[in-house]
Amino acid sequence: MSDYHPPLQDIRFVLEHVIELESLPEHPDLGTLDAEMIDSILEPAAKLASEVLAPLNWSGDQDACSLENGYVTTAKGFKEAYAEYRDGGWNAVPFDPEYGGQGLPWLVAFPLQEMWQGANMSFGLCPLLNQGAVEAVAHHGSQELKDIYLEKLISGEWTGTMNLTEPQAGSDLAAVRSKAEPQEDGTYKVFGQKIYITYGEHDMAENIIHLVLARTPDAPEGVKGISLFIVPKFLEDGARNDVECTGIEHKLGIHASPTCTMQFGDQGGAIGYLVGEENQGLKYMFTMMNNARLSVGLQGVAIAERSYQHALAYAKEREQGTALNDKSKHVSISEHADVKRMLMSMKVQIEAARALTYDAALALDLAAQGDKNAQAKVDLLTPIVKACCTDMSLEVTSTGVQIHGGMGFVEETGAAQYYRDARILPIYEGTNGIQAADLAFRKVLRDGGAVAKAYIDQMKADADGDEAYIEAIDALSTATDWMVNAASENLDLVAASSVPYLKCFGVVAMGIMMVRSKSCAEKLGGDDTFAKEKICAADFYKAHILPFAHAHKNVVISGSQSVTESNF
Secondary structure (H helix, E strand, C coil): CCCCCCCHHHHHHHHHHHHCHHHCCCECCCECCCHHHHHHHHHHHHHHHHHHHCHHHHHHHHHCCEEECCEEECCCCHHHHHHHHHHCCHHHCCCCHHHCCCCCCHHHHHHHHHHHHHHCHHHHHHHHHHHHHHHHHHHHCCHHHHHHHHHHHHHCCEEEEEECCECCECCCHHHCCCEEEECCCCCEEEEEEEEEEECCCCCCCCEEEEEEEEECCCCCCHHHHCEEEEEECECCCCCECCEEEEEECCCCCCCCCCEEEEEECCCCCEEEEECCCCCCHHHHHHHHHHHHHHHHHHHHHHHHHHHHHHHHHHHHHCEEEEECCEEEEEEEHHHCHHHHHHHHHHHHHHHHHHHHHHHHHHHHHHHHCCCHHHHHHHHHHHHHHHHHHHHHHHHHHHHHHHHHHHHHCCHHHCHHHHHHHHCCCCCCCCCHHHHHHHHHHHHHHHHCCHHHHHHHHHHHHHCCCCHHHHHHHHHHHHHHHHHHHHHCCCHHHHHHHHHHHHHHHHHHHHHHHHHHHHHHHHHHCCCCHHHHHHHHHHHHHHHHHCCHHHHHHHHHHHCHHHHHCCCC
């Protein structure tokens, strides 16, 4: 197995040059967050990722976790690794100092998350889900709920979950049947079953705080009748609540992450506490989901980076064949042109996706300060980051297997694990088809394309006069106009073109990040090896990836009819 080396040089480059740290608002205690200060955070995080979490990735995949009498035991070493992560204060990085958080921006938290996910995605899922729970309680919980739960969720002493999906209600939350009956003391008794609950039960934290969607007795039908409840595993008096894990899934990947079936109320009702107001659960759920969707996009970047490092190390070591121009010279496969092409394809897509994801994190930070344009930007980018980065992770991890050849198809080399782990990413937190629908209907059509067109105009300004990029941006603009106009004719046409539209948007948006990267690299100096690599990567993206924007545009404007006319 190759080691995982957090890509600190690339991360620093994006933060300091491509995204520009000085754009961040000042920290109330630390003041301006400069490169030196960020480095003091990145270095120990990288050590935890590479020395503690990464060595457990393969063993966790092989050993997985086990369920006995309603209790889950995580893979060997995970409990101890979580304790080190928690005690190091890493869980508290982006959260409110009033409840023990460090109040650092998401632009700092994202590189740390990338390291956790790249080192060990099965492990990283636990703090990712906890993060969504913190956001939901912080934004929508009463002061009493905040006082009880936030400090321990933020410290990581307790962990949080999201309980949305039911056997009959996958993405269609209107079909949720779990119920919550009000009690005289102001609590609720919750009944129902939830499936696919990540870290719904485990042994790494003292308590697990479930955020559960359910219906009250008089709730209206559909999504308007959903409420959100906190249902803790252990109640304040230490008693076990009426919630139990009845099964864990046997999955294609992320074996060390317990994906649980949770049963609520079999012994008379699980005690739950209403978050916010009744029938507002869908709105509160999106606070969790939107936060998680950017982080899932970041997972795509992280697992792709891990796969790339693994493939690169193998390609350099694997000697096969001779040089075309010198048959007496035996070479490693990293010197063959097609392997170089594959490695470059992996490398540049990761770099472009990382930069776009970090740019969304900066917009998230600026939006928190009341910047409405930044909020519009992060709303627009969320489905693009989630879908494009996770689709990218499948392509990159598949290419990683390909570089290994037959050795990639067997488990012993470890290349297959990254592909298996990545396969969940386009599915959870809203499938990528749902992300495309979100972009098309909620983010573009809702305002007639105004926000999208403003972002497109900014990309054109950032293109620095590059004709290839100007043409790609024009293709995206044409696709956007088609989507807006098609909506007045037939919404099914919009739906049928939403995925290629999102892909077109993603290719161009990531490409613009590569334009910015190249410009920054040129300013560093053409003789710098790292700068040369960045310039080469940008040129490769322009030649090999950017042309797909035109193909996606063509599918948008001419491909929907054959979809809507098909019958199954």
